[in-house]
Amino acid sequence: MTKNNDEVAHVDRLQAVPLYHQLFLQLREEIINGSRAFGSRLPPEQELAETFGVSRITARRALAELADANLVGRKRRVGTHVTYQSPVRPIEGSIEQAMESLITYGRKTQVRILDLDAVPAKMPVTEALGIAAGTPVLRVARVRLLENQPISHLVSYVPAELAGGMDRSSLRSTPMLTLLEQAGVQIGAATQIITASLADASLANLLEVEIGSPILRVSRTVSDTNRRPVQHVVAQFRPDLYQIKLDLHSAVA
Known part of the structure; x- marks a missing residue:
């Protein structure tokens, strides 16, 4: 399955990798590549669960893993927001x-x-x-x-x-x-x-x-x-x- 500009790939239930970690990997990539910009709000747990076809517990664990990796911040009644900013340092070349x-x-x-x-x-x-x-x-x-x-x-x-x-x-x-x-x-x-x-x-x-x-x-x-x-x-x-x-x-x- 490939992802285009408007698609979100789903988790693969046939893989040994836990579903929550697969969801974490996809969200991590979207944050790192800028699709989910600094300060933007991630969907709530229920919406993520429905989008990826997983349980709410799985979505909650994926969001917690993002927070542990310092990619997002989570606050009750506020939601989950992207806190990652790329520490880019330029190098000149030909x-x-x-x-x-x-x-x-x-x-x-x-x-x-x-x-x-x-x-x-x-x-x-x-x-x-x-x-x-x-x-x-x-x-x-x-x-x-x-x-x-x-x-x-x-x-x-x-x-x-x-x-x-x-x-x-x-x-x-x-x-x-x-x-x-x-x-x-x-x-x-x-x-x-x-x-x-x-x-x-x-x-x-x-x-x-x-x-x-x-x-x-x-x-x-x-x-x-x-x-x-x-x-x-x-x-x-x-x-x-x-x-x-x-x-x-x-x-x-």
Whole structure:
């Protein structure tokens, strides 16, 4: 089962991982990736239970686990609110080197297109692309494979007006950044955030790992030379098959 911009994946009752922990993993990912922003209110226990098809006790335990992880705060008669804020620290790097590496990665791996649809943009995509809620974007969900092993799951968003040349055929054979350049986009910069995450039931199935396995999560927004965001992608990698290497150089000659 895959998750798109409007879906919430359900827990997998056939797995040995407790249902409350599966629910915790899904909510944790939504908090870490910004879908549930700082200060936002989580649904009450009964609503979560109905949404995920679990008992209220299970929902309560998942919320308690989020609180224990310092991701949310819980108060009687107030509810559960997100308290997590990402402690991001920037590191400067070469955009040319990064783009070359990404395009090479795209060419050396095989791709499986899971989903390709025009959707109305929501948070955190609206913030990343600097667009209003509801603005049409192309959403592309893919799994990349290396020697027939799934190595990463990627969900990319591109403004609809830049996505005319993107279809299943072109995306299978050509890296998305190359398609953007072919559409006339001049890549100017990118912002990338690298964090650690844990595989929920849906991601574990796609990457063929155990639920709760460590995952390398990369959120990247690419802009053109006029600083207009042209692509936002959330990529989740198996760390046993993928590493990120940074060559850092002194700014002083």
